[in-house]
Amino acid sequence: MERIIQEHEAPELHQSPGSGPHGSTGSGPHESPGSEPEATRRDADVTESSRASRGWWDRNADDYQIEHGTFLGDDRFVWGPEGLDEVEAELLGPPEDLAGKDVLEIGAGAAQCSRWLAAQGARPVALDLSHRQLQHALRIDAERSGGDRLRIDAERPGEDRPAAEGAGARAAGVPLVQADAGALPFADGSFDLACSAYGALPFVADPVRVLRDVRRVLRPGGRFVFSVSHPMRWAFPDEPGPEGLSVAASYFDRTPYVEQDEQGRAVYVEHHRTLGDRVRDVVAGGFRLVDLVEPEWPAWNTQEWGGWSPLRGNLIPGTAIFVCERD
Numbered sequence: 193m194e195r196i197i198q199e200h201e202a203p204e205l206h207q208s209p210g211s212g213p214h215g216s217t218g219s220g221p222h223e224s225p226g227s228e229p230e231a232t233r234r235d236a237d238v239t240e241s242s243r244a245s246r247g248w249w250d251r252n253a254d255d256y257q258i259e260h261g262t263f264l265g266d267d268r269f270v271w272g273p274e275g276l277d278e279v280e281a282e283l284l285g286p287p288e289d290l291a292g293k294d295v296l297e298i299g300a301g302a303a304q305c306s307r308w309l310a311a312q313g314a315r316p317v318a319l320d321l322s323h324r325q326l327q328h329a330l331r332i333d334a335e336r337s338g339g340d341r342l343r344i345d346a347e348r349p350g351e352d353r354p355a356a357e358g359a360g361a362r363a364a365g366v367p368l369v370q371a372d373a374g375a376l377p378f379a380d381g382s383f384d385l386a387c388s389a390y391g392a393l394p395f396v397a398d399p400v401r402v403l404r405d406v407r408r409v410l411r412p413g414g415r416f417v418f419s420v421s422h423p424m425r426w427a428f429p430d431e432p433g434p435e436g437l438s439v440a441a442s443y444f445d446r447t448p449y450v451e452q453d454e455q456g457r458a459v460y461v462e463h464h465r466t467l468g469d470r471v472r473d474v475v476a477g478g479f480r481l482v483d484l485v486e487p488e489w490p491a492w493n494t495q496e497w498g499g500w501s502p503l504r505g506n507l508i509p510g511t512a513i514f515v516c517e518r519d
């Protein structure tokens with residue numbers, strides 16, 4: 193855990209070659225721009241996965257926000273490349289019930305979802321492993337407030353809000369915390385709700401550890417809703433076109449997808465869980481699974497996002513959203 197963002201200015205976005213989908217870049221499934229890592233399948237433990245994720249997202253946050261920022265919107269809550277919006281999905285409950293709720297967003301990126309939650313009257317905290325992603329949260333806030341210099345108040349965690357130990361910055365009211373989802377820097381029972389739109393869970397080696405920690409920081413009756421790549425995608429090449437429609441690997445092979453540098457250090461890691469694994473993880477994490485949502489590709493969405501596309505989306509699921517409650 194470290195303090196973040198106090199003295200850093202938000203980045204400007206410069207157009208550069210696009211990078212990819214939730215969790216990866218263009219072809220793939222997952223390729224880092226600007227370098228030529230070797231793609232392989234091998235084990236990667238908690239520490240190596242976390243280190244790789246932080247580095248990858250720090251290096252690729254700019255491209256990610258350039259490529260996907262418009263689709264995500266500055267203050268929308270989109271669950272995945274299908275474009276399912278929390279406004280219609282209401283997986284966290286009716287929007288009118290969100291007012292006054294303490295909400296933790298995990299793997300928040302540029303805090304787009306948190307900004308929507310704040311607009312509903314909720315009190316979100318946006319947590320992410322990547323410093324650069326959180327800098328983009330500050331950039332968006334600065335742009336929305338007229339492009340003035342950022343006013344960052346790292347010393348005032350906010351009345352009634354759960355305060356992150358030693359970490360925190362605020363812009364436009366949403367506290368930002370840089371931390372790993374597997375070690376949440378909050379007291380027990382700090383939040384009413386937690387959510388994660390493709391944040392952290394696809395990238396961690398020990399999802400049960402994350403789920404247990406999320407349960408810990410939730411109050412009794414709390415809800416955790418998270419989206420991940422649909423497990424079925426694992427068997428298919430990460431291609432948006434017809435070549436992405438033929439099974440190329442075993443759905444049952446949990447060996448992580450790893451990109452490594454010349455020294456053999458992981459620079460990108462993605463972990464696969466089957467659908468059954470995910471259900472067992474949720475239960476082992478101490479939650480009840482109350483719904484599993486598989487958004488269908490809507491007719492209005494003509495946009496490709498890496499391997500997610502209208503072609504594939506009309507035939508196979510791309511996203512799985514787990515709605516979990518703690519007693």
Ligand SMILES: C[S@@+](CC[C@H](N)C(=O)[O-])C[C@H]1O[C@@H](n2cnc3c(N)ncnc32)[C@H](O)[C@@H]1O
Nearest residue numbers: 214215245249299301321322372373389391392
């Ligand atoms: C695909 S992005 C999703 C961001 C945002 N929810 C969105 O939809 O744009 C995944 C995010 O998860 C973050 N992340 C990855 N591993 C994490 C971890 N172990 N703990 C916290 N955040 C993590 C990344 O830094 C990245 O911002």
